[in-house]
Amino acid sequence: VTVRNRGGRAVLADVARQAEVSMSTASKILNNVASVSVRPQTRQRVLDVAAELGYRPHVTARALAGGASHALALLVPELTNPVHAKMIRSAFRTARDLGYTVLVAEDPAGARTDDSFADLVAAGHADGILIGSARPGHPLVADLRRRGIPHVFVNRPVPGSGRNVGMDVAAAGALAVAHFAGLGHRVVGHVGGPADLETSRTRTLAFRTAARRFGLTEAPVSHVPFDERSGAEAAEALVREHPGLTAIYATSLGQAVGVVHTVHRLGLRIPQDISVLAYDDLPLAEFLSPPLDTVAMPLTELGAAAVHALVEQIGGAEPADVQVPIAPELVLRGSSAPPRG
Amino acid sequence: VTVRNRGGRAVLADVARQAEVSMSTASKILNNVASVSVRPQTRQRVLDVAAELGYRPHVTARALAGGASHALALLVPELTNPVHAKMIRSAFRTARDLGYTVLVAEDPAGARTDDSFADLVAAGHADGILIGSARPGHPLVADLRRRGIPHVFVNRPVPGSGRNVGMDVAAAGALAVAHFAGLGHRVVGHVGGPADLETSRTRTLAFRTAARRFGLTEAPVSHVPFDERSGAEAAEALVREHPGLTAIYATSLGQAVGVVHTVHRLGLRIPQDISVLAYDDLPLAEFLSPPLDTVAMPLTELGAAAVHALVEQIGGAEPADVQVPIAPELVLRGSSAPPRG
């Protein structure tokens, strides 16, 4: 007899009863616990009954009993940023393959960070946290470590944490400078991210190092937020203060949109007067006026690597820094060219 | 004595013991259950102890015991779309104010929708679902209704469901046509969304109705996906097939970006040759070349209304259609002007 309760849902007891095994055995079979060695026939019977009843383990009960929620919390600085969307998507997929669910939350820089994120874990909602929104003095950072909660930093590293999952950001900067230098540019401006973010500093350092190596005459840098407006303002200052400037490397697509806006507003042309290159490749870049050259970063691999690292940590492994072993790539669409003259 | 267990977390039993009340009483006080009427002094003692111990209810246990997870699942068609980000943010905030957590998931049109979403609820992860990704034949739609799971449709209605939370989409179309007609345009093209989405049909209907009312000579419509490339292709067809066309109203910012791309590629100017207007206002619009005129929709209010409707439904209220009572507004930045000649 098919027995059900609670709104028609079959529970483990139903499966066990109908398959004529104990709940323990049913549980172990359904969870692929190695120690159980029932006859193949019995195992199959349990599986069949579970399928027939449409049995779904109640995650909440499972979490309470087993001490694990099989969920990961993912914090991003802003949902709006398509860059994060790409990483999030990949994190979702990877997590699912590993038997985890991902809960995304937005953790904007401005907001007071209440302790609700650490509580996600403390309260049994998640087994660990992927932090894509790290910044210096973030209250969460110290708190998580102190409370021994599994966590990794994605994309925005926390120096010395020993749990950073990142990409070869330095290679991106070198690639950008090499590209411009190869075209013959001597004065290249860099619109960098906020100075207090480690990612920004790393990108800038890589840019400066490469600028020196390639013998650029000037390599002015400005540090501003990642949005369009900030990019526009930074570009204006760069162009004004460096008359010889013929190229700009922006550290986000948003900033690059602002750069283009300013260049046009100043009556200059892209790429004839000023070449523009953006960090991160997204579909939007192709349809801007003009279409933008970009450095494509391995964001999909980043999301996957972060989930793997976190799940290993939850499994008891020591935290470790991870760098995605995929090199950034140039995507050229015509927003850069040799300087005039 | 401060007693704790499980990784330093205080549990209800700790609070009860230290405050010298029963767990039942502690639970009721902490949950503001009306029926409990202890001395104010006792109540305060419990509250103080809970604060002192940093007590956080274990959501998983609470969900299992009480039958409610106090979490809502929110499905959006794609995380990348900033429009959804705005709504999501608002949903988060509203939910928090009502004592709920929101779990966001991406539910892209292409993907086979496994039953994992309904399972979010069935498995005790969420008490209800906000569906922003509805489309005809979506397996989830029938399933949720059959299983009696609380849910509402946000932004993309399901006709006849009686649980749609939406905005005055028709007003947006009328506003767009009125704007162009007022400038003197006679042939206005409309880049609409996918024809199988009810939202798209409603927007198109509103556009056509207004076009008739304002006596436009021609009002060609094309139905394409919301992305940049589709907008670009649609614009090309519209311009080619309607030589007198002087204005285009696109139904997403992404499409509008594509429209601009095409107009430029054809060697035409904005707004001198073709005026462009986009549905949905976002920061990006201001920094495009040229900055885009838009119809701003009340997305923040939409997210809030959806959460309220769902929570009421969870509370036992009958589902009902809701329309956010805030009118769309024109945001003008110079991408539209009177037609030449």
Add this chain to the structure above:
DNA sequence: CTGAAAGCGCTTACAG
């Protein structure tokens, strides 16, 4: 009105 007890649906030592 209060507290002891049962129970939410599972997992996992532990005894057989």
Add this chain to the structure above:
DNA sequence: CTGAAAGCGCTTACAG
């Protein structure tokens, strides 16, 4: 190797 029993941390009828 298997199954009975305890227990995860709460809430909520139910008896006092």
